[in-house]
Amino acid sequence: MATILRNTPEGIGRAAVELRNGAVVAVPTETVYGLAGHALNEKACRFIFEIKGRPLIDPLIVHIAEYAQLHELAEVPEDILPMLKNLWPGALTVVLPKKACVPGIVTAGLKTVAIRMPKHPVMRALLQEIRLPLAAPSANPFGYISPTCAEHVQKHLGEKLGFILDGGACEIGLESTIVNLSNPEEWQILRHGPVSSEVIAPCLPERKMLSPKESVISPSENSGQIAPGLLDRHYSPKTPMFLFSGFPADTVRAFSRAAVVFLKRSNQSGLEHAEVFWFSEDGSMESIAHNLFSLLRKLDEGGYDALFVEVPDGFGIGLAINDRLRRAAAKR
């Protein structure tokens, strides 16, 4: 099992020492937990892929604390700086042309690099102490539900890790929005997330908005390359999962032990073999996002024959929730 490092100067200091020495450490962010390594150390980044079981064709996000690091890692167009000043630190990842110092393993050979300045105070303290950029994918085995607390990481990757830095439950609970800004004339959402296109669009008045990528993408310079955050099946429980809007009574009855998950508190009854849950008391998209992955994980361990999950309308962060649920329920 991994040693859990507490949110103290000593815990953060130990994580920094391990990372500087090339180890992989699980770290908290406001979106989901990450599996971090020194981004400019090729060997450390290779460990990340090995521990996660992630194919080398799937590039990593690089996390920074200072704007100087952004300019060291990427070519930064002037027109995006006001947007970054507005939305960073936060749940927005930008894809920009990379500089030579970024190892090819981080970007899966692409000429672009994905960068984010996270907001979580523990992650910020760590980044400020270590003064290095940290590459980090979500700290889940490849394809499984993302982790939103230290226990989730311990459960699935604890055997493969030395240390997990515990920053409590992730406030947002959904991965960052990824936006491609590598073409100076355009912008495009590559992955829906907490920062919606309605927030981004007014920040980039000179650029043309391309419609969001909705399925497997092929970055133009690498034919056949895919961005696995956009794989049709991802974030998936092992238990068969079905989506509904409205109430799926007849289908639920076909299973001897099903879990039915509503978006908000429900008094639905009349299903003998089903247990009823909800993501949120009040149905706010923020609270649904916050509980989404942790409830799916809990139900996946509950011994059910099937999970029936209500999907929200796709607007704002609801679009990101909708996207994650559709991929989680997608067939292999």
Ligand code: TXA
């Ligand atoms: O909130 C988050 O973004 C979390 C926390 C830990 O920061 N990280 C995260 O990383 O979700 P990951 O590896 O699970 O998802 C990163 C996605 C991948 O699907 C990858 O394809 C895409 O970012 N990506 C990375 N670099 C890219 C690039 N140069 N071009 C296009 N997509 C890229």
Ligand code: MG
């Ligand atoms: Mg992920």
